[in-house]
Amino acid sequence: MTNHYIDLKNSDVILIMGSNAAEHHPIAFKWILRAKEQNGARLIHVDPRYTRTSARCDYHVPLRSGTDIAFLGGMINYILENNKYFKDYVLNYTNASFIVGKDFYFKDGLFSGYNPAKRKYSKDTWVLEKDGRGIPKRDMTLSNPRCVFQMLKKHFSRYTLDKVSSITGVSKEDLTKVYAEYSATGVKDKAGTECYALGWTHHTTGSQIIRTMAIIQLLLGNMGIAGGGVNALRGEPNVQGSTDHCILYGNLPGYLKMPVASLDTLEKYLKKCTPVSNDPQSANYYQNYPKFFVSFLKSMFGDKATKENGFGYSWLPKMDDGAAYSLMHLFEKMYEGRVKGLFAVGTDPAVSSPNTAKVRKALEKLDWLVGENIFDNETYCFWKGPGVDPKQVKTEVFLLPASASMEKEGSQSNSGRWVQWKYKAADAPGDAIPVGEITIKIMQAVKELYAKEGGVQPAPILNLKWDYTDAKGRFDVLKVSKQINGHFLKDTVIEDKDKKTRTEFKKGQLVPTFGMLHADGSTSGGNWIMAGSFSATGENKMTRRGKDDPTGLGLYPNWSYAWPVNRRIIYNRASCDIHGKPYNPKRKLLEWTGDKWVGDVPDGPWPPMADRAKGKYPFIMKQDGLGALFGPGMTEGPFPEHYEPLEGPLAKNPLSSQLINPAVEIFKNDMNKVASADEKFPYVCTTYSCTEHWCSGALTRWQLWLLEMQPELYVEIGDKLAQEKGIRNGEKVKVQSARGEVECVAMVTKRFRPFTIEGKTVHQVGLPFNYGWLFPKDGGDSTNFLTPTVGDANTFCPEYKAFMVNVKKA
Amino acid sequence: MKAEIVKLIDTTKCTACRGCQVACKQWNEMPAMRTRNRGSYQNPPDLQWNTWTLIRFQEYVDDKGAFKWLFRKDGCMHCTDAACVKVCPSGALHYSEYGTVGLKSSLCIGCKECASACPFDVPKYSHADDKIFKCDLCLSRIRTNQSPACVKSCPTGALTIGPKDKMLKKAYARAKELGGDANVYGDKFVGGTHVIYVLSEKPEVYEELPKNPAVPASIVLWKDILKPFSLLVAGGTIAGAFLHYITHGPKLPDENGHDAEGKGE
Amino acid sequence: MEITRRGFLTMSGAIGSGIALSSLGINLKPTRAYADELNKANKIKSAKQVSTVCCYCSVGCGLICSVDKMTGKIFNIEGDADHPINEGSLCAKGAGFFDLTEANKYRLKKVQYRAPMSDKWEEKDWDWAVNRIARLVKDTRDKGFVMQNSKGELVNRCESIGHLGSSNVDNEECWLMSVKARALGLVYIDHQARV
Amino acid sequence: MSRISEIENAINDIIERRPHSKDAVTAFKPVLLEKTRWKEKLEPVSPVTDVEQLKKGIPVIRQTKLFLPGDPWQEIILSLSSAAGDGFPEFRKDFDTIKSSIRKSPLPVHDFLGKFPESDEEFISEWSRKMGIRPDALSFVLFTAIRTVLEKRGEEYRDHIKAADWDEGYCPVCGSFPSLAIIQEKTGRRKLNCSNCAFEWDFSRVDCPYCGDHAPEGMDFFFIDGNQQESAYVCHKCKRYIITLNQVSDLTPQDREASSISLAHMDMIMQDKGFAPMAFCAWNVF
Incomplete structure (x- = not known):
């Protein structure tokens, strides 16, 4: 999240879209309700289905799954047409005034540079015009037709109320009501925020939905202020931490880019990854990229990483340029029999991955599978699943018992970036040990095998620093935590010319902030954003329990540690005008007192941007320091555009002739069937979780009091559709998609209502995805038998939220 | 108490x-x-x-x-x-x-x-x-x-507990604050219940919630009227027998034949 | 008994320091008897408080586990009142957090192994399992290792092993898995953040 | 139901639930009820404090005069003496003597307060000699009177102190240490109850009120199996304990002092284990 959970209380309007906060983030919803109690905040819930969140919000607006960009695009159009945007903020803090390169264009759903064969864009026309000194040209009057502001206005002028209503199924009155109420926060003293979750990420256009909201927040001046920002209410306890440490194919810990094959030397890699900005007022903080990357290599290979061998750069695996290795790609390759071994740690892909039938077929082709978890689940028992003959499955399966979270010490990051330390309350039952301990044991054994027998390319394995055990040979969590924070590898003196300070650090001492990491190999840093979680004297800031809150905004600066450098709200310099005076004195997040910032930890020490000599723009991580209305970083275009889901009810996209997201990868094999606008599968379907269960249910289905309240799989069907099909409430039904079928109980409800889409009535149904065949016995199997293998163009996050099904009596 | x-x-x-x-x-x-x-x-x-x-x-x-x-x-x-x-x-x-x-x-x-x-x-x-x-x-x-x-x-x-008058005051204040059909349910029947609701709709809208619950008439009749009356009667009988004993001495068995059936309550 | 005073203390203990109940003629024998009875019946339990964080959604609510120091077992889990996010309250799943401890009989306790073509689990010990896994990892990596890609560029990739999980483990464990996977040359690395 | 009968109900309830403390609680009952009556009679006074000083940990008593010239010490001591007489028959004679002698010449309570704490024993021994009674009796009545007035004054400062987020282990009103902690059952929040003026303030569950030690894993505690409410939290650094009513709600009105007296067995158990109380009171000195 750009902000954090408690900050929700500071909002005046909270749009909950793509989330069901009351059911899945009840304590976050408590802060949302507190905003209503304390400052009369308006709570708006936009969701295909009426849920408990809708019951407690001011009003609920149903929309068809997969049309979020159309809905939000209409709001951008409304904001620009009615001049609701925050002029001072947009002019100074976004790239609205930049001039788009002359070769860039958008026509009939496609941006310039599209290669239909490869379904990829080449981005060389998505550039901004620069002056002689290499600094982007700017038209501060925002009148030049080629300036980003006017291009944005032209692009979204197509999202008229009629068009958006016809795509989303939302009445024009409801659209205007939401647009008017939310855009009212485009003023100095009002804050609007948005809460989203999987409702937005589970789409082929997921990243662009979130970007559309980011554009809205920039236009209304809601980014970087208390009670503003775009807040992801994420589902897993340490999804933030696991994303920060990047157990993800595309990144190394600290969101460093994974090297690709064409960058065969460290110099080439660093040159490609280190952005350059000639604008003196752009902090362009990623110019320090080499410090972070080299420090990471030193933390991985220790003293084996030397200047001569490029700090071990060659040992790292390289991805093929443009290739992707996400979960869906893994199961494609596994299904083709090219993956022999799998580690499945604390996860249940046999229920939670899309297209379950293909996933379970793929698992059968493994030679071995190592599972580490606290309960058994469908993945580890795939060999005795429904329709599987164990005698035909050759896979060796290991199920290693792991400690649960209260049975081990360590840190966990909530999605407000608070890294909190947990203590060990009790020993795990039986032989269970922490996953960290299992990882150390297995890698240690592999290292010993390679040391004894040699093997293919043993260097990275042998040179890996792996001494994270205590005297008794057990996993030492503090050693790892400090390695993540980073150390000085030799006596170092740090001088600060402005503050005229000179501090000395001894070899082996902890690095107090990532500003002090070096690119010459004299420092190690397992994850640069976590540098500073320990003080130079070794105090573990993650254990802090300070209750003071001087700003009164609920920042709690001395409670645990928030990366980066304990900053609680990101881009908080944007909460002040260019002279550093807070836009909203009533909610003062930050203020420039002439020589320093007071309040939250500022986004960098530099003075406000009005100081032409030393001042910096607020968005310090961006190359040009300003919020990106024009965002060339995205795969499918610098401006968001509505495309229909891979499998939708319409044969033609009402806005352009591009039916689906042109940059989405299509997986072709016999089990990846798709049936769009097909009368065999006439109803839009979405999936979600329920309050009593959590994610795949692999933890909660084993708890009988929770199971008693939600015992088995059900499908929620609108009462109009149920009448049409003669389905009675509580009756067993079959839900079928082009890929598979599930049997479940019909829940006839008024909370799903038919939509009128392009003049046609379209029904929508929905199922939870928390059930699996292993337990309870007849509680229903994975809903993902229905879902397609397709993912977001940027992140490959699967499209669980919109596909087509049929429903019939069992 | x-x-x-x-x-x-x-x-x-x-x-x-x-x-x-x-x-x-x-x-x-x-x-x-x-x-x-x-x-x-x-x-x-x-x-x-x-x-x-x-x-x-x-x-x-x-x-x-x-x-x-x-x-x-x-x-x-x-x-x-x-x-x-x-x-x-x-x-x-x-x-x-x-x-x-x-x-x-x-x-x-x-x-x-x-x-x-x-x-x-x-x-x-x-x-x-x-x-x-x-x-x-x-x-x-x-x-x-x-x-x-x-x-x-x-x-x-949503759930709070405390002394009766404080909770009643809190319930009525909340009902007033909500306005519309919001009402307090529970303090008006069966002598007032010790579990009271603040409802957003009228009581009759809610399933399985009686409009004005009361102790069933049969029980009132049996328990509140007949039973005390029967005790009265029983009391009277005993008093009568005692009085008889004092004034006429112990009752001899063959004095009147219908002793054997005994008196129904 | 010496009273150490600290900072701004101006008033010593209440109701007159140095006055004992017994000196006021109060019979303390029943209290003493009760105390001794509790001791004899081993009713005095010693426990410790341990603060932890909930393992369900990402709000990060604080919890306090009360642990019996004798048996080492958790006997009560409640919201952490000092935690600024949940202020002591918990949602339905958080309140049921106790059911994730070993009080839940379905918790995995033993290393289990399924041999090829077998239809049941067998119990094994850690050493056997770790060595067997290490053997499989090495053989699979060596057999399927890709030094150069089709264009002849050095890639050091092991495409025949995948790594999934997890966002339900601690940061330190995530970093170890991330670094281990890269040292082995794995590229198929993902977890729940993707889904 | 009046405040007095509520408190009486609470005290009877405690005696019923903890029969082993019957003698001690019954002895104090008249004094506790008399104190409750006085707290309703004494007129409130408007609080005078500086939030900044409170934030720095300076208690109210160091900022302003808590005792006022108009305080009716004479009447308070007279009524407390007779109440004490009812409670502690062995000392009835002494308490009656106090009543008769101060009717002749009132006790100069203000001098006593001025000399406190340096020469409190001197004042007590001098005046108990003059009255020919045991010093314990005079000390008991005098401190109970002071506590009565302090308890009343403390109630006015409640909101002031809440605003200052007081996070010290000693009492924000009178600077004494707590003799009882209450862990609220709904939120798990810990409140400390002052041994000297019964003021209650929020305090972290993890730190030690006495020595401020921030044990990362929180304070250990002892409890009675089958009756987890009766517990005592201990600090291994300063070897102090604080009796704690664990997981209670304020459903029905309570008298904290009666509860403390009824938990004297916990004091005995903890002192046997080598811990010392954070504050010395009549019922935890054996």
Whole structure:
């Protein structure tokens, strides 16, 4: 999240879209309700289905799954047409005034540079015009037709109320009501925020939905202020931490880019990854990229990483340029029999991955599978699943018992970036040990095998620093935590010319902030954003329990540690005008007192941007320091555009002739069937979780009091559709998609209502995805038998939220 | 007699997270049963011997056509004038010192009288134990100055408990603040209940919630009129016999033939 | 008994320091008897408080576990009142957090192994399992290792092993898995953040 | 139901639940009830404090005069003496003597307060000699009178202190240490109850009120199996304990002092284990 959970209380309007906060983030919803109690905040819930969140919000607006960009695009159009945007903020803090390169264009759903064969864009026309000194040209009057502001206005002028209503199924009155109420926060003293979750990420256009909201927040001046920002209410306890440490194919810990094959030397890699900005007022903080990357290599290979061998750069695996290795790609390759071994740690892909039938077929082709978890689940028992003959499955399966979270010490990051330390309350039952301990044991054994027998390319394995055990040979969590924070590898003196300070650090001492990491190999840093979680004297800031809150905004600066450098709200310099005076004195997040910032930890020490000599723009991580209305970083275009889901009810996209997201990868094999606008599968379907269960249910289905309240799989069907099909409430039904079928109980409800889409009535149904065949016995199997293998163009996050099904009596 | 305790259920703050259902079973160590999905979030479907509190889900469209999803926490209302206590022959159901209705399971003989008498259909019979069970407002917890398990677990403040007058004042203030059809339910019948609701809709809208519950007429007739009258009569008989003894000495057996049948009560 | 005073203390203990109940003629024998009875019946339990964080959604609510120091077992888990996010309250799943401890009989306790073509689990010990896994990892990596890609660029990739999980483990464990996977040359690395 | 009968109910309830403390609680009952009556009679006074000083940990008593010229010490001591007489028959004679002698010449309470704490024993021994009674009796009545007035004054400062987020282990009103902690059952929040003026303030569950030690894993505690409410939290650094009513709600009105007296057995158990109380009171000195 750009902000954090408690900050929700500071909002005046909270749009909950793509989330069901009351059911899945009840304590976050408590802060949302507190905003209503304390400052009369308006709570708006936009969701295909009426849920408990809708019951407690001011009003609920149903929309068809997969049309979020159309809905939000209409709001951008409304904001620009009615001049609701925050002029001072947009002019100074976004790239609205930049001039788009002359070769860039958008026509009939496609941006310039599209290669239909490869379904990829080449981005060389998505550039901004620069002056002689290499600094982007700017038209501060925002009148030049080629300036980003006017291009944005032209692009979204197509999202008229009629068009958006016809795509989303939302009445024009409801659209205007939401647009008017939310855009009212485009003023100095009002804050609007948005809460989203999987409702937005589970789409082929997921990243662009979130970007559309980011554009809205920039236009209304809601980014970087208390009670503003775009807040992801994420589902897993340490999804933030696991994303920060990047157990993800595309990144190394600290969101460093994974090297690709064409960058065969460290110099080439660093040159490609280190952005350059000639604008003196752009902090362009990623110019320090080499410090972070080299420090990471030193933390991985220790003293084996030397200047001569490029700090071990060659040992790292390289991805093929443009290739992707996400979960869906893994199961494609596994299904083709090219993956022999799998580690499945604390996860249940046999229920939670899309297209379950293909996933379970793929698992059968493994030679071995190592599972580490606290309960058994469908993945580890795939060999005795429904329709599987164990005698035909050759896979060796290991199920290693792991400690649960209260049975081990360590840190966990909530999605407000608070890294909190947990203590060990009790020993795990039986032989269970922490996953960290299992990882150390297995890698240690592999290292010993390679040391004894040699093997293919043993260097990275042998040179890996792996001494994270205590005297008794057990996993030492503090050693790892400090390695993540980073150390000085030799006596170092740090001088600060402005503050005229000179501090000395001894070899082996902890690095107090990532500003002090070096690119010459004299420092190690397992994850640069976590540098500073320990003080130079070794105090573990993650254990802090300070209750003071001087700003009164609920920042709690001395409670645990928030990366980066304990900053609680990101881009908080944007909460002040260019002279550093807070836009909203009533909610003062930050203020420039002439020589320093007071309040939250500022986004960098530099003075406000009005100081032409030393001042910096607020968005310090961006190359040009300003919020990106024009965002060339995205795969499918610098401006968001509505495309229909891979499998939708319409044969033609009402806005352009591009039916689906042109940059989405299509997986072709016999089990990846798709049936769009097909009368065999006439109803839009979405999936979600329920309050009593959590994610795949692999933890909660084993708890009988929770199971008693939600015992088995059900499908929620609108009462109009149920009448049409003669389905009675509580009756067993079959839900079928082009890929598979599930049997479940019909829940006839008024909370799903038919939509009128392009003049046609379209029904929508929905199922939870928390059930699996292993337990309870007849509680229903994975809903993902229905879902397609397709993912977001940027992140490959699967499209669980919109596909087509049929429903019939069992 | 201590200060009367009242539990307030503010249905307008409830998000049906059902933490109270789990907390009740955890504290009273009641086993979970294997349930089916009958087409509703509401599960188990009704109060039962091992389910003393239950969130009822109800989809409702008001007269102006607005859709609402109503959640109501069902369970014993702890009436001041309790039909179940009136009919309970063994004293298992009794008034506690806080005015609530306590239940001593050991004394229960499983006669199920209370189950048919209760205007709210709360007491539930268990075949295995041959006893009835119902919420006793965690009498054991209240006596050690703890709030009931459900109140402790409620994350949204929908459930609160305290002295009767304070909670009534709070309920009426909340109803006024909500406006519209919001009303307070429970203090107007059966002598006032020790569990009161703040409802967003009129009472008759809610399923399984009687419009004006009362102790069944038959019980009133039997328990409040006939029984005292019969005691009076019995008293009179004994007084008469005693008077006779004093004035006429002991009654000789053959004085009048119909002694053998004895008097019906 | 010496009273150490600290900082701004101006008033010593209440109701007169140095006055004992017994000196006021109060019979303390029943209290003493009760105390001794509790000791004899081993009713005095010693326990510790341990603060932890909930393992369900990402709000990061604080919890306090009360642990019996004799048996080492957790006997109560409640919301952490000092935690600024949840202020002591918990949602339905958080309140049921106790059911994830070893009080839940379905918790995995033993290393289990399924041999090829077998239809049941067998119990094994850690050493056997770790060595067997290490053997499989090495053989699979060596057999399927890709030094150069089709264009002849050095890639050091092991495409025949995948790594899934997890966002339900601690940061330190995530970093170890991330670094281990890269040292082995794995590229198929993902977890729940993707889904 | 009046405040007095509520408190009486609470005290009777405690005697019923903890029969082993019957003698001690019954002895104090008249004094506790008399104190409650006085707290209703004494007229409130408007609080005068500086939030900044409170934030720095300076208690109210160091900022302003808590005792006022108009305080009716004479009447308070007279009524407390007779109440004490009812409670402690062995000392009835002494308490009656106090009543008769101060009727002749009132006790100069203000001098006593001025000399406190340096020469409190001197004042007590001098005046108990003059009255020919045991010093314990005079000390008991005098401190109970002071506590009565302090308890009343403390109630006015409640909101002021809440605003200052007081996070010290000693009392924000009178600077004494707590003799009882209450862990609220709903939120798990810990409140400390002052041994000297019964003021209650929020305090972290993890730190030690006495020595401020921030044990990362929180304070250990002892409890009675089957009756987890009766517990005592201990600090291994300063070897102090604080009796704690664990997991209680304020459902029915309570008298904290009566509860403390009724938990004297916990004091005995903890002192046997080598811990010392954070504050010395009549009922925890054996």
